[in-house]
Amino acid sequence: MQKNIIDTKKLEAVLKQAHSTAESDQSGANASYIPALAKVPSNLFGLTAVTADGTVLETGDSSYPFAIESISKVFSMALVMEAVGAQEMLKKVGADPTGLPFNSVMALELHRGKPLSPLVNAGAMATVSLLPAANADEKWQKILDGYSQFAGHSLEVMDAVYTSEAATNSHNKGIAWLMSSYGTLYDDPDTTCDIYTKQCSIAITCKDLAVMGSTLANGGVNPITGKAIINPEFLPHIFAEMTMEGLYGASGDFAYTVGLPGKSGVGGGLLAVVPGQLALSAFSPRLDPIGNSVRGQKAMRFISDALDLSLYR
Ligand SMILES: NC(=O)CC[C@H](N)C(=O)O
Numbered sequence: 276m277q278k279n280i281i282d283t284k285k286l287e288a289v290l291k292q293a294h295s296t297a298e299s300d301q302s303g304a305n306a307s308y309i310p311a312l313a314k315v316p317s318n319l320f321g322l323t324a325v326t327a328d329g330t331v332l333e334t335g336d337s338s339y340p341f342a343i344e345s346i347s348k349v350f351s352m353a354l355v356m357e358a359v360g361a362q363e364m365l366k367k368v369g370a371d372p373t374g375l376p377f378n379s380v381m382a383l384e385l386h387r388g389k390p391l392s393p394l395v396n397a398g399a400m401a402t403v404s405l406l407p408a409a410n411a412d413e414k415w416q417k418i419l420d421g422y423s424q425f426a427g428h429s430l431e432v433m434d435a436v437y438t439s440e441a442a443t444n445s446h447n448k449g450i451a452w453l454m455s456s457y458g459t460l461y462d463d464p465d466t467t468c469d470i471y472t473k474q475c476s477i478a479i480t481c482k483d484l485a486v487m488g489s490t491l492a493n494g495g496v497n498p499i500t501g502k503a504i505i506n507p508e509f510l511p512h513i514f515a516e517m518t519m520e521g522l523y524g525a526s527g528d529f530a531y532t533v534g535l536p537g538k539s540g541v542g543g544g545l546l547a548v549v550p551g552q553l554a555l556s557a558f559s560p561r562l563d564p565i566g567n568s569v570r571g572q573k574a575m576r577f578i579s580d581a582l583d584l585s586l587y588r
Pocket residue numbers: 344345346377378396440447472475539540541542566
């Protein structure tokens with residue numbers, strides 16, 4: 276694929292400026308509906324950029340492990356498209372914003388159980404349910420291996436987060452069962468919700484996240500390991516969906532101000548991708564009311580402005 280590699284000296288300087296600009300913002304709060312996430316030190320803040328030719332630039336707390344949470348939805352979407360194709364994803368899960376919170380039951384009710392997007396909880400569980408596997412263990416292994424390939428090394432579940440989330444995920448279980456009642460979930464609801472919960476509990480660092488994103492930026496080839504992880508034909512669908520629903524009710528705001536496909540997680544992670552060029556990641560646990568990292572969004576806005584990265588220019 277055509278690469279247009281950015282000036283890394285400039286990128287490094289901008290990353291540092293973005294960090295010091297966004298750092299003063301102490302607004303927002305850790306996610307508290309998952310008790311383990313409430314305990315993460317709120318003041319942590321890391322930023323990383325990985326270019327499509329594998330240069331890694333980091334600043335702040337970029338090697339602190341945190342839970343991937345909803346950013347996982349992007350990588351499960353990729354793995355499942357690889358297995359069942361883009362048309363099947365579109366037909367069974369959808370590709371539209373819900374206009375409602377990420378765990379909205381009403382969004383499902385309004386569309387006869389169709390989740391609309393693989394990037395909301397319902398759609399992410401539908402996505403997991405579509406992954407072909409002989410049993411739950413094999414399915415989980417496929418997901419964990421797939422994410423590890425994106426990151427370029429073996430990833431692991433954060434047990435404290437998984438235990439905490441599994442003990443408090445009755446709302447997600449309800450969503451899985453509701454989809455099952457509509458015929459829009461394609462595997463056992465409890466098993467599917469459990470695998471989804473586990474995928475959300477995978478530990479990553481800011482650097483891991485930017486490497487995972489750079490694999491998307493680099494035509495599906497991990498620029499660090501050189502391994503082809505995903506067929507490039509799926510990338511435009513992933514980027515489109517990240518743009519439409521990656522930050523839920525703030526996706527439009529993010530497209531308007533940053534102009535890049537993005538994805539947030541309630542663990543405080545945020546990913547943005549410049550196709551063909553680089554991926555940017557942020558980690559800062561304080562979230563806005565929608566569930567997106569406050570400093571992460573601020574930093575991405577700063578970097579996009581400074582380097583003129585919006586895809587809509
Ligand atoms: N937006 C998020 O990161 C939500 C993920 C979280 N695991 C949940 O299901 O609620």
